[in-house]
Amino acid sequence: MPERPLLPILGQEQRERSDAARNREALLEAAIRLVQRCGVDAVTMEAVAETAHVGKGTVFRRFGSRAGLMAAVLDQTEADWQAAVIGGPPPLGPGAPPRERLRAFGQSRLEQNLRGAALIRATISAPRRNYAVYSFAATHVRYLLDQLEVAGDIAMLATALLAPLELPIVEQQLEVEGMEVSRILAGWDDLVERIIARRRAPR
Numbered sequence: 767m768p769e770r771p772l773l774p775i776l777g778q779e780q781r782e783r784s785d786a787a788r789n790r791e792a793l794l795e796a797a798i799r800l801v802q803r804c805g806v807d808a809v810t811m812e813a814v815a816e817t818a819h820v821g822k823g824t825v826f827r828r829f830g831s832r833a834g835l836m837a838a839v840l841d842q843t844e845a846d847w848q849a850a851v852i853g854g855p856p857p858l859g860p861g862a863p864p865r866e867r868l869r870a871f872g873q874s875r876l877e878q879n880l881r882g883a884a885l886i887r888a889t890i891s892a893p894r895r896n897y898a899v900y901s902f903a904a905t906h907v908r909y910l911l912d913q914l915e916v917a918g919d920i921a922m923l924a925t926a927l928l929a930p931l932e933l934p935i936v937e938q939q940l941e942v943e944g945m946e947v948s949r950i951l952a953g954w955d956d957l958v959e960r961i962i963a964r965r966r967a968p969r
Contacts, residue, residue, distance in 0.1 A: 790828050793818050797839050806836065806884035836888035843885070847878050848902055864913035865962065868927075871910070872954045875903060875931045876947070886933050903928055917964045927961065930954055 796817035800809045811832055815822040829835040856862035857870040879886065907924040916923065929935060931954070939945040 789820075789824070793820070793825055793828055793835075794838055794842060797835055798842065801839055801885070806888050809836075811835065833889055836885055840882055840885040840889055843878070843882055844899055844902075847874070850874075851902075851906060864910045865958075868907070868910045868914070868958055868962075869955055871906065872927070872931060872958065873951055875928075876936065876951065876954070879931060879933045879936060880947075883933055883937070900928070911962070914962050915966045916962050917966045918961075923961055927954075927957065930957070 793814060797809060797814045800813055800817060804813075809832075811825045812822050814835065815825045818825075825835065829838055850858055851871065851874075853859055857866040858874050860867075862870070904921070904924050907927055908920050911920050911923055930950070936950065939950055940947070
């Protein structure tokens with residue numbers, strides 16, 4: 767039986783006129799190139815406008831603010847990651863047993879948050895992104911827990927699994943408590959095993 771769809775991939779929710787979509791895409795590509803070349807902190811609206819050969823006002827009209835622009839860049843990285851979860855190779859994508867997919871999800875989500883740390887910090891004033899990202903991740907984890915026939919409140923258990931992967935908690939552990947990434951992943955795997963050990967009783 768094919769895996770049911772999860773949520774729409776970020777960046778695909780709204781239809782735009784073709785010319786407006788092309789304009790937005792060009793600006794977004796310019797911003798992504800600058801982020802890759804110079805780092806998030808060095809990217810300005812002026813630099814994006816110059817790279818895309820448009821006026822600065824065009825960038826502001828399309829994205830509203832620098833935080834909105836960085837949120838769009840982050841959305842694109844999230845869209846790529848979500849596509850890998852939905853249809854990429856196993857074990858992150860379909861085809862592996864749910865237990866393996868869940869563990870692969872944890873490692874991949876942690877790596878994604880660490881890679882995008884600067885972008886996430888740059889989008890603090892653009893909160894609309896946060897719920898969309900959480901909704902996708904929570905839906906996926908709930909789906910895998912259900913496939914594993916885990917007993918208990920699946921929604922709350924999914925939240926318990928997602929919390930240790932969030933950037934504020936991870937940075938606290940890495941920068942303040944001096945933990946290694948390997949320890950965080952090992953602890954997350956241990957939490958997974960404890961949660962999935964309790965299965966629903968047969969009907």
